[in-house]
Amino acid sequence: MNIRAIAEDEASRISAIIEDLKHLEGPMLPILHEIQATFGFVPESAKQIIATALNLSRAEVHGVITFYHDFRDHPSGRHVLKLCRAEACQSMGGEPLAETLLSRLGIDWHGTTADGAITVEPVFCLGLCAQAPAAMLDGELHARLDEHCLTDIVAEARR
Incomplete structure (x- = not known):
């Protein structure tokens, strides 16, 4: 699989998670938790996808991710x-x-x-x-x- 296909697959999986959870009241935290559960961390690419879907700025999404210590921007150990x-x-x-x-x-x-x-x-x-x-x-x-x-x-x- 080439890099472009990997990026498209990642974006597709992130979008599917958002679609499943955006109906919730205050959906950002459940979305972030599910993305992290899926990938092991919150990929950088997720910030803009979440922002667009929830009508927020990328900075607002980044702020939530960096505020909570449970969210990682890179994979953790086993x-x-x-x-x-x-x-x-x-x-x-x-x-x-x-x-x-x-x-x-x-x-x-x-x-x-x-x-x-x-x-x-x-x-x-x-x-x-x-x-x-x-x-x-x-x-x-x-x-x-x-x-x-x-x-x-x-x-x-x-x-």
Whole structure:
């Protein structure tokens, strides 16, 4: 398949998602979530297609995508590890724990390991403040983390 055909297929799939969901009240977030579920991220090309379909500017769509941390502009790793950055987790050692993990993995926030296994993202509260520090791997919560627990979580994700 050539590049033009890929772009046309992507645009067609994005348009179909929009058509299915634009009848909803406040359709942009459901559309963005479905596009991300389909592609693993929100392609740059989607911004103008969404804007045109919803009678918005491309800047408005871009603003929504960049405001919400859950939307990505590039593919993530096979597993997404979200580390809580809220005050309770920071006060219980979450910040040095995160710095150690990122250093060991050789990435920064929103980065993906070289083997494509893990993307690490910040999140600002997982609701486990009494069990801080906390993380979420592929939707599964982990609490009372220490370096050993986090090492085990990463090792499991890499298998």
